[in-house]
Amino acid sequence: MSERITDPKITDPKATSWYEASARARLDGLLDSGTFREFIGPEQRRMSPHLPLFDLPRAFDDGMIVGAGRIDGKPVLVAAQEGRFMGGAFGEVHGAKLVGLLRAALVARPAAVLILFDTGGVRLQEANAGETAIAEVMRAIAQLRAAGVPVIGLIGGRAGAYGGGGLIAGTCSRLAISESGRISVSGPEVIETNKGAEEFDSRDRALVWRTMGGKHRRLTGGGDAFVDDTVAAFREAALALIGTAPAFDLATMEAEQARLEERLARFGECRDGTEIWARLGVNDPAAVPGMTTAEFDSLLASLGETHHDAR
Amino acid sequence: MTLAEILSSLFPEGHAVTAADGLVSGEGPFRGGRLAVIGIDGDTPLGVEGACRLAGHVLAVMRRGERTPILVAIDSDSQRMSRRDELLGLNEYLAHLAKTLLLADAKGHPTVGLIYGHSAAGAFIATALATRVLVGLPGANPSVMDLPSVARVTKLPLDRLEAMAKDTPVFAPGLDNMVKTGAVQGVLDPRAALGPQIAAVIDALPERDARDRAGRERGGRPIAEGIAAQVVREATQPDARA
Numbered sequence: 001m002s003e004r005i006t007d008p009k010i011t012d013p014k015a016t017s018w019y020e021a022s023a024r025a026r027l028d029g030l031l032d033s034g035t036f037r038e039f040i041g042p043e044q045r046r047m048s049p050h051l052p053l054f055d056l057p058r059a060f061d062d063g064m065i066v067g068a069g070r071i072d073g074k075p076v077l078v079a080a081q082e083g084r085f086m087g088g089a090f091g092e093v094h095g096a097k098l099v100g101l102l103r104a105a106l107v108a109r110p111a112a113v114l115i116l117f118d119t120g121g122v123r124l125q126e127a128n129a130g131e132t133a134i135a136e137v138m139r140a141i142a143q144l145r146a147a148g149v150p151v152i153g154l155i156g157g158r159a160g161a162y163g164g165g166g167l168i169a170g171t172c173s174r175l176a177i178s179e180s181g182r183i184s185v186s187g188p189e190v191i192e193t194n195k196g197a198e199e200f201d202s203r204d205r206a207l208v209w210r211t212m213g214g215k216h217r218r219l220t221g222g223g224d225a226f227v228d229d230t231v232a233a234f235r236e237a238a239l240a241l242i243g244t245a246p247a248f249d250l251a252t253m254e255a256e257q258a259r260l261e262e263r264l265a266r267f268g269e270c271r272d273g274t275e276i277w278a279r280l281g282v283n284d285p286a287a288v289p290g291m292t293t294a295e296f297d298s299l300l301a302s303l304g305e306t307h308h309d310a311r
Numbered sequence: 312m313t314l315a316e317i318l319s320s321l322f323p324e325g326h327a328v329t330a331a332d333g334l335v336s337g338e339g340p341f342r343g344g345r346l347a348v349i350g351i352d353g354d355t356p357l358g359v360e361g362a363c364r365l366a367g368h369v370l371a372v373m374r375r376g377e378r379t380p381i382l383v384a385i386d387s388d389s390q391r392m393s394r395r396d397e398l399l400g401l402n403e404y405l406a407h408l409a410k411t412l413l414l415a416d417a418k419g420h421p422t423v424g425l426i427y428g429h430s431a432a433g434a435f436i437a438t439a440l441a442t443r444v445l446v447g448l449p450g451a452n453p454s455v456m457d458l459p460s461v462a463r464v465t466k467l468p469l470d471r472l473e474a475m476a477k478d479t480p481v482f483a484p485g486l487d488n489m490v491k492t493g494a495v496q497g498v499l500d501p502r503a504a505l506g507p508q509i510a511a512v513i514d515a516l517p518e519r520d521a522r523d524r525a526g527r528e529r530g531g532r533p534i535a536e537g538i539a540a541q542v543v544r545e546a547t548q549p550d551a552r553a
Binding site for chain 1: 359360363366367370373374390392393394395396397398399400401402403404405406407409410411413414417418432433435436437440441454455456461464465467475479480481482483488489492493494520522523526531532533534535536538539540541542543545546547
């Protein structure tokens, strides 16, 4: 049995909410119309061999869609995670499809590889396979970047980019994130389960966004573009970021080291996102979560120090 | 083996590797040159400061310009789980550490992981799994999550999971299962000198990432290699390009 992922009626795919859309609908609106070609499509039914052991339903695509297409005429390889199937988690097939795509890019040399993250991290029922796949993905991304192919991450789905997905995101050349996108290693529920609700109250959604949400990541350098929650906005951001991808070399890693050391020195004592934003020079930190994208962009421009090339 | 035993077996003539706050760094004489060592000792969780310091050591090795091999010795907890670490961007710090190791490898520094204790999740991915080849010592216990926690999440009884773990290496914790999935290439002999064993691992470093092939051959990850290869085939057919 397979879970069927369907979308609400979409009239204009590009104006539709990225958060609400399925992985396939995101790809439809992201790429030039009619250019997407899928590898190992769902008709091949390459499903997880392990989930039946746990009496769990499978999906024909294992929650990972990989293929080729064009964006504004440029050839790209794309991978999209379906957060509504097992939280977009990495299992054996799911991970191997992304590994294969990145290895293919080393041969095909597209203008970029786009990864549409929507993942809670490693799928526990296939934990060893998922974790190893994440390590393989990071190695393949490093090789690809060293060969001059940018790898762009797009983060705005229901499941965020958690666990190993957060590490893969940190390996990409550039990241675009929306308000509802989150990047983190340990998720709020994981921290709460292990360390208690005093450490992290996972039901406090405002706290979640101040700690790992799109605006916080963009302000502190964990993301490169903050975008509206529409497919059109992600498309525009992806196009812009392809052209600004940094090299993967010693100079970039030295610069990233300096950037991350400086962050520890400046904000290491802070206990909340609002404290960090205040130190960045934001006059009214409490107003940040309510800002529109245009207001937030003006704020970024006024701070003048949020351009972090080293990643 | 303890870290001290490992270091004295690796460097019988002595070494300058030190451990502080659970973080290991330094080097010792190796094959007429040096072997750099970084690592985590004492089941220590890896947080933002630790990842940053270890990455700094890797960059220092690269900056010297020689092709010094780097050994990453690991007995860690998982990533440090805290609101503060996530607030500061732990994913970037862990990914940065992994990237410095991957860049070192690309620049000709052989990288070898050595797991001798526990390790899990983000800390494991950012350190030992970011090397070209990972080997283990008997007694090592890598895991993604322990079985009682897996039981909680999957809502399956622990005794059933324990029974399944015996012949399903894809989810069960432990060194043997990580060997079967291909993440760990092999297990070293703690009774023989480690220096020559690490030298042999370096001499036989695989050209490509061979972990999925090992996973298929050993039965722990039966189809990953085939799936990845099929994507490469479909993506590189002349008519596949949009």
